[in-house]
Structures are given as structure tokens and as C-alpha cells.
Amino acid sequence: MQVLKLGGSVITVKDQPMTADDDNIRRLCEEVKAAWPTPLVIVHGGGSFGHPVAKKYGIAEGFTSERQVLGFTRTHQAMVALNTIIVDTLLDLGVPTISLSPSTFIMTRDGRIEDINLEIVGRLAVKGILPVTYGDAVVDRTKGFSILSGDQLAVRLATGLGASRLLFGVDVDGVYTSNPKLVPEARVIESLPLDKLDGYIKIGEALTTDVTGGMLGKVSEAKTAVNAGIEVFIGNASKAGVILKALRGEAVKGTILKR
Numbered sequence: 001m002q003v004l005k006l007g008g009s010v011i012t013v014k015d016q017p018m019t020a021d022d023d024n025i026r027r028l029c030e031e032v033k034a035a036w037p038t039p040l041v042i043v044h045g046g047g048s049f050g051h052p053v054a055k056k057y058g059i060a061e062g063f064t065s066e067r068q069v070l071g072f073t074r075t076h077q078a079m080v081a082l083n084t085i086i087v088d089t090l091l092d093l094g095v096p097t098i099s100l101s102p103s104t105f106i107m108t109r110d111g112r113i114e115d116i117n118l119e120i121v122g123r124l125a126v127k128g129i130l131p132v133t134y135g136d137a138v139v140d141r142t143k144g145f146s147i148l149s150g151d152q153l154a155v156r157l158a159t160g161l162g163a164s165r166l167l168f169g170v171d172v173d174g175v176y177t178s179n180p181k182l183v184p185e186a187r188v189i190e191s192l193p194l195d196k197l198d199g200y201i202k203i204g205e206a207l208t209t210d211v212t213g214g215m216l217g218k219v220s221e222a223k224t225a226v227n228a229g230i231e232v233f234i235g236n237a238s239k240a241g242v243i244l245k246a247l248r249g250e251a252v253k254g255t256i257l258k259r
């Protein structure tokens with residue numbers, strides 16, 4: 001079993017609201033098809049679909065006013081729209097794909113997953129069906145509602161389903177010594193031991209509207225998977241062939257997180 005997280009920075013145009021990156025989506029779906037059949041679960045981020053709406057209504061902060069209720073539903077629906085594009089593309093390519101909406105099988109407490117029906121996801125995947133789920137606005141037991149990041153969800157699915165590998169596809173070549181979009185001389189760290197995380201490198205947030213944390217959030221979440229013995233890879237899904245090779249277990253440029 002493998003879990004593939006496709007970053008919002010790859011599948012959407014991050015600075016244009018509700019704009020999918022159709023070329024990247026098509027190519028990535030073709031790469032998934034080329035690696036098919038393989039027990040796989042895909043999780044995708046929100047990019048310019050979920051994040052701007054969630055931010056506008058303060059959904060990640062939980063329920064504080066009635067005006068957020070419409071924002072909660074709008075955030076979810078923006079994610080449904082993006083998810084539909086991906087699922088339809090995979091179906092067009094003949095990959096048996098099913099959309100799974102986190103708000104219907106997951107609840108959080110203080111923003112962390114508390115209940116999740118892993119059995120549904122696992123049984124679909126072993127039957128040769130590809131579940132495609134996403135970061136979503138979900139019901140939260142203490143805050144009323146919250147934003148569940150695709151990164152947290154991908155890690156929870158990988159640990160809960162006993163995945164051997166968790167792949168994060170982002171718009172940069174892996175984890176760098178500093179944010180490569182701000183520091184041109186930053187270098188990719190090919191093998192990153194968890195104990196080097198604090199102080200050794202400068203991992204930061206994304207530059208665009210992102211309510212769930214950029215590379216820092218991703219690596220922090222991924223620690224749990226690494227500690228569970230899962231191979232965690234972060235690589236550039238904007239570049240052709242990287243995800244295909246990673247899915248096939250072939251060597252490719254990127255970062256492998258180590259215990």
C-alpha cells in the first residue's frame with residue numbers, strides 16, 4: 001500500500017482563485033495510470049480552491065460566528081469541485097477511482113483526527129479501487145468545525161493502513177536547507193534525519209494563501225509516519241516522471257525522511 005499526497009501548489013494555480021492546473025493534473029493522472037494497478041490512496045491539497053475560502057471565513061479557527069456556517073459549506077464545496085476534476089480525469093483514463101469526502105467519515109478534536117473510518121478506505125484500495133480524498137472542512141468535537149489538512153490526512157491514512165511508502169508531491173525538488181523560493185542558494189537535502197530538523201535547516205511556510213502550514217507543516221506531520229517505519233519521500237510533482245518513478249520505487253531526486 002502506498003499513499004500519495006498531491007500538493008495544492010502542484011494541482012492548482014495558487015495565486016488565481018479556483019483555478020486548476022489542468023496540465024499538471026492530466027500528467028499526474030497519466031503517471032498514476034502508468035503505475036497502475038497498485039494498492040494506492042491519493043490525498044490532495046486545496047491550493048487556490050479550499051484555502052482562500054477557508055481563510056476568508058476563518059474556518060481553521062473553529063466556530064465563532066454564524067456567518068462562518070456558509071463559509072464551512074463553501075470551503076467543502078470548493079474542495080469537491082477540485083476533487084471532481086481529478087477523479088474525472090482518472091476515470092477518463094480508465095483508472096477505477098472513487099471520491100471520498102473527509103467530512104463524511106472523519107471527525108477531529110482540536111484540529112486533530114479523532115475518528116476515521118479506515119476500513120472503508122482500506123477495503124476499497126485492496127479491491128483495486130483508487131480512493132481519492134483531500135484536505136477538507138470537517139466537524140470538530142471541540143471547535144465546532146476545523147480544517148483538516150491533506151498532509152495530516154495523508155499521514156493518518158499511511159499509518160492506519162500500514163502503508164510501506166508515503167509520497168508527497170510538491171512544487172519544489174524536496175526539502176531544502178532554506179525556502180528555495182526565497183533563498184536561491186538553498187540546496188536539496190536528499191536524506192533528512194528527523195533529529196536534524198530542529199535548527200539545522202530553515203523550513204518555513206508557503207508563500208501563498210495556505211491555512212495549513214507549507215513545508216514546515218508537512219514535515220512536522222510526516223514525522224509520525226517516519227517513526228512508524230514508513231518510507232517518506234518528498235519530491236517535485238510539477239516535474240514529469242518524478243511521481244511515476246517514486247510510485248515504482250525507483251530512485252529519483254527528492255528528500256527521504258529518516259528516523
Ligand code: ADP
Nearest residue numbers: 007008009175176178179202203204206214215
Ligand atoms: P503543498 O500545497 O504543495 O502541499 P506547500 O505550498 O504548502 O505545499 O509547501 C511547499 C512550499 O513550502 C514550497 O513551495 C516552499 O515555498 C515552502 N518552503 C518553505 N521552506 C522550505 C524548505 N526548507 N524546503 C522546501 N520548501 C520550503
